[in-house]
Amino acid sequence: MGYSYLVILGNIGEIVPATHLARDYLFDYISIKPKLIRDPATNSEVVAMNSKDKRETLEQIKKAKKLKTDKFRVLESINLRAIESKEQEDYTKQTRNCHMQYFRQVLSPLGLFNCPACRGIERAKIAGKEAYVPGNLRNTQAQTARLIQEFDASLECRQVTCFYNQVNKFIKDLIEHPEKLDSLTPSKERGDYFL
Numbered sequence: 001m002g003y004s005y006l007v008i009l010g011n012i013g014e015i016v017p018a019t020h021l022a023r024d025y026l027f028d029y030i031s032i033k034p035k036l037i038r039d040p041a042t043n044s045e046v047v048a049m050n051s052k053d054k055r056e057t058l059e060q061i062k063k064a065k066k067l068k069t070d071k072f073r074v075l076e077s078i079n080l081r082a083i084e085s086k087e088q089e090d091y092t093k094q095t096r097n098c099h100m101q102y103f104r105q106v107l108s109p110l111g112l113f114n115c116p117a118c119r120g121i122e123r124a125k126i127a128g129k130e131a132y133v134p135g136n137l138r139n140t141q142a143q144t145a146r147l148i149q150e151f152d153a154s155l156e157c158r159q160v161t162c163f164y165n166q167v168n169k170f171i172k173d174l175i176e177h178p179e180k181l182d183s184l185t186p187s188k189e190r191g192d193y194f195l
Contacts, residue, residue, distance in 0.1 A: 002075075003027045007049075007057050008035045015060035019067050019074060029073040032061055034080055036117070039159045047079050047161050079161035091161045098153040099171040100164035102144055107131065112140065114147050117160050124151065 003022035005015065015032060022030040034057070037048040049057065057080070065074045079091070101114040105126060108119055112131035118124035126147060131140040153168070162168075174180055 001027055003030045005030055005032045006035055007032060007053075007080075009053065012053065012056045012060055015057070016063050016067075019064040023067055023069065023072045027072065029075050030064070031075045031077065032057075032064070032080060033077040042156055042159060078163045091165045092157075092159060094153040094157045094160070094162060094165060095168045095172045096152055096154045097148055097168070097172065098151065098157070098164065099148060099168055101126075101148050101151070104164065105144070114144070114151060115157075115164075117157065117162070124156070 003018070003025075005018050005022075007015070019030050035048045061074070061076060061080070068074050098115065104115065106113045106116050106119045107129065109129060110120055110125075111128045112126040113119040113121065114124045114126055124147070126143045127136065127140045130136055153162075
C-alpha cells in the first residue's frame with residue numbers, strides 16, 4: 001500500500017515530514033508527484049513548477065530518500081525524474097502516434113479518455129462512461145484504434161512530460177523494424193508496478 005504525495009506550492013517543505021509519516025505508519029512506499037495544470041495551448045496537463053520550485057522539490061526528495069528502508073521506498077514520478085536528470089525536454093518530444101492509448105486509458109464520470117493527461121478533453125474522448133459495458137466493447141476498440149491514428153501526440157502533447165514517451169518510441173521503432181521482434185528478450189522482473 002502506498003502513500004501518494006502531490007507537490008503543490010506551499011507544501012514543498014512538507015515532503016520529508018510526509019515521508020516520515022508514511023514510513024512510520026507502515027506504508028510500503030511514498031510516491032511524490034508534481035502538480036499538473038492545463039496548458040492553455042493544448043488543454044493537456046503539464047508540470048506546474050518554476051525552476052526554483054523544481055530545485056527545492058529535488059532537494060527535499062534527496063532528503064526524503066535517506067528515509068528508505070528494506071520495507072519502505074521513496075518513489076518519484078517519471079516527470080520528476082526527468083526534471084532531475086535534465087531529460088525533461090526529451091520527454092516532451094512525442095511520437096505522432098501514441099500507442100499507449102491502447103493500454104492506458106482513464107475512465108471518469110465524463111467518459112473514457114485516451115490518457116490521464118488528456119482526461120476531460122473532448123478530442124481525446126474514446127467513448128462515454130459506458131465504454132466497457134457489454135455490447136459496447138467493439139465500438140470502444142474501434143474508437144481507440146481511430147484515435148491512435150488520428151490523435152497527433154506530437155502536437156497535442158508537445159508540452160507534456162509524458163510517462164509513456166520512451167515506450168511509444170520503442171513501439172514506433174518495432175513497427176518500423178519488425179525484424180527486431182525476433183531479438184526481444186524479457187528483462188529481469190523488478191516488481192515495480194507503479195505508474
